[in-house]
Amino acid sequence: MLWLRLYRWLRGSVTVVFEGAFAERLLNLCAHRRLSVWNIRRAGERITVQLPAREFRRLHAVRAQSGIAVSIAAKHGLPFFLRRYRRRVGLFAGFVLFFVLLQFLSSFVWSIEVAGNDRVPTEEILAACRAVGITEGMPVRRLDALDQRVEMMLQIDGLAWAALNLEGTRLTVDVTEAAPTPPPEDETPCNLKAARDGVVRRVEVTAGGTTVRVGDAVRAGDLLASGIVELKDGQTELQRASGRILAETQRELRVEIPLQRDETVRTGRKTVRRALRFFHVTLPLYLGAVDPPFERDCRTTRLAWFGARLPIEWTTAEFYETETRRTTLDPGRALIEARAQLEAQKETLQAESVELISETSRAKNGVFEAVWLLRCLENIAIPEKIVIHTTN
Amino acid sequence: MAKRNEGGKKRARIDLLGRAADLPGGVLDAGAHITLLSNREAVVDGCRAIIEYCEDRVKLNVGRGSVSFSGRDLEIHSLDEKNLVIRGFLLAVEFCM
Structure with a gap:
């Protein structure tokens, strides 16, 4: 039905009103003359019908026989539309230009998207694409999906598979990452030695012979677990000793903060610069340069159309004028800063528990110094290879 | 009168033929x-x-x-x-x- 309507619209049709007594007679004459009519409606003395525009002239001969008044109520379809705008050359030129431009712009890759990556960064994949000649704005005919995907995979470690899928003007790089392979297990025989001084609080040795007990005091470098194990049959075997020796240790954290320092501060003056980027062409929307010194905040927004990224970027850069000022810290503020830095250092310690024993601070020669003494429960066991000398 | 009878006979024959072929009435005529x-x-x-x-x-x-x-x-x-x-x-x- 839709096709019939479209066909009628393309051919053009007219709505005609029959007016007079026994207008049915005109309908019968139309049928006998094989005039195709449709949408026949009656309203009082008037009958409205629709017929093809080209057959309207034949209706005149029929009308002469019946003596019924016939008038055109409306004209529909493409021929009438074109006739209405036949003098507007610009409209037709624009119509043609639209399709030419559409065809021309469809012959380029407008955006590249990466899908399927988790560990390999998107930027790395896009960089590999650029290296093999796949860039936004490239002609579609230059895309060689089979060869370029192999070249791209050779550039990136950690990819098991890749495919270049072009949908219209959007290129999607679908990748599958290779499963990470665990590093080979080190089987070299080794002992466990103490990394620092402490008192042993817990022994969790899974391989090797333990040489310390809970409560023992050890010094850095002492043997904690031996890789040379004596078997029941009297023979010795070299093993890779492993496990944890948790010991109570003391650590000292130190921070020095200069009380006078040069700080870069913003003066409050701000200059905004905007630029429009289309494919690889950047169009600056400003004149002149910004004099240093300054700090720059830059925001780039990529335009999107119904979820599809367009190769148009809008960049706004804010330049904040700065100046260098010499500031002097008072001890109270210096202590707050020092504590923050010490806290950050404490967070980096790989210990089961950390307890602050004492805090000392002093200002001397323009430097504020803060020291924390900590009691830690930490694993002090570190592996050390067993060196075997063989003589022939 | 004779023409009308002829028409009636013809229609009767068509109906007979239709019934013989087990077709619904009115299918064979116009x-x-x-x-x-x-x-x-x-x-x-x-x-x-x-x-x-x-x-x-x-x-x-x-x-x-x-x-x-x-x-x-x-x-x-x-x-x-x-x-x-x-x-x-x-x-x-x-x-x-």
């Missing part, structure tokens, strides 16, 4: 073929002429008599030499032979 789609559309194949057309009644000449469709908002959706489609809310179909 009778109209009417298809109703619910009470919303009637397709008439073999319409000779429109006798009367108004919003609540469409009366058609179908050769051997007439048929009239009564209802509401009736419109002739399409019309060509022998076919006609009536759309609207059909309430009754009446034959006059």
Whole structure:
């Protein structure tokens, strides 16, 4: 039905009103003359019908026989539309230009998207694409999906598979990452030695012979677990000793903060610069340069159309004028800063528990110094290879 | 009178032939073929002429008599030499032979 309507619209049709007594007679004459009519409606003395525009002239001969008044109520379809705008050359030129431009712009890759990556960064994949000649704005005919995907995979470690899928003007790089392979297990025989001084609080040795007990005091470098194990049959075997020796240790954290320092501060003056980027062409929307010194905040927004990224970027850069000022810290503020830095250092310690024993601070020669003494429960066991000398 | 009798005999023979072939009556002669789609559309194949057309009644000449469709908002959706489609809310179909 839709096709019939479209066909009628393309051919053009007219709505005609029959007016007079026994207008049915005109309908019968139309049928006998094989005039195709449709949408026949009656309203009082008037009958409205629709017929093809080209057959309207034949209706005149029929009308002469019946003596019924016939008038055109409306004209529909493409021929009438074109006739209405036949003098507007610009409209037709624009119509043609639209399709030419559409065809021309469809012959380029407008955006590249990466899908399927988790560990390999998107930027790395896009960089590999650029290296093999796949860039936004490239002609579609230059895309060689089979060869370029192999070249791209050779550039990136950690990819098991890749495919270049072009949908219209959007290129999607679908990748599958290779499963990470665990590093080979080190089987070299080794002992466990103490990394620092402490008192042993817990022994969790899974391989090797333990040489310390809970409560023992050890010094850095002492043997904690031996890789040379004596078997029941009297023979010795070299093993890779492993496990944890948790010991109570003391650590000292130190921070020095200069009380006078040069700080870069913003003066409050701000200059905004905007630029429009289309494919690889950047169009600056400003004149002149910004004099240093300054700090720059830059925001780039990529335009999107119904979820599809367009190769148009809008960049706004804010330049904040700065100046260098010499500031002097008072001890109270210096202590707050020092504590923050010490806290950050404490967070980096790989210990089961950390307890602050004492805090000392002093200002001397323009430097504020803060020291924390900590009691830690930490694993002090570190592996050390067993060196075997063989003589022939 | 003799011509009318001849016509009647011919029609009787066609009816006999149709019954022998187990065909519905009116299939072999020039009778109209009417298809109703619910009470919303009637397709008439073999319409000779429109006798009367108004919003609540469409009366058609179908050769051997007439048929009239009564209802509401009736419109002739399409019309060509022998076919006609009536759309609207059909309430009754009446034959006059």
